[in-house]
Amino acid sequence: WRRLTNCEFRQETFWATYVRISIFIPILATLPMYLAKTMTFGDMMQTRTSFARVQDSFGWFTDAYRRLIEWAAVVERLSGFQTALEQAEQEGRSAARSTSASAPTLNNRRHSGTLALQNLTVYTQTGSPLLTDIHLQARSPEWVLLEGRSGIGKSTL
Structure with missing residues (x-):
């Protein structure tokens, strides 16, 4: 700062x-x-x-300096977000292939338009469980509403 x-x-x-x-x-x-x-x-x-x-x-550059820097920061954040999404998708595929029946799985079948979560647990960065034993099935183009008190991990999920 x-x-x-x-x-x-x-x-x-x-x-x-x-x-x-x-x-x-x-x-x-x-x-x-x-x-x-x-x-x-x-x-x-x-x-x-x-x-x-x-x-x-x-003097255009000095006038537009702040706006250019803000745009650069937005592009950098979006690039990092895209990289994290791709990494999470790869890890999800690896986990789905190597999990046993009792372990949490992420099943995203693109051909059927179905998203299924079974026995999923979401952890905080410190390793504490935030949401446990989640079962969810949604079909495209369904909407899913997650309700609950603030801080339980809806946004993280």
Whole structure:
């Protein structure tokens, strides 16, 4: 959190300094011509306006920086989620092939559109049982509603 805060602070400080200083760059660049009376004050302000428009066009990345970082984080989380789903699917297939009659099994027959859970136990990360001896059978396109008090493992299942 501190690294994120420091990074955002540095980025915002850079951006604020850049905006403040860039206001004076065209004025300082045209000031000698104005003092030599080869340029009018109106020309100097037009130069400043033109510089600001070009600067805004080139400043797209710094304007969109935060949105790009948020998108990158979302893509990274979705990629990790997809990897975890694929790994869980592989483990489920391995467990279904190697289980005995008394062990929990996951039977997902794609050709029949049936999902069957028999003797399933869901554990927390610490190894404590969250839900035990679950039996469930659902056919596509049925909806299944899981009800219960908060914290018993509905979302985990």
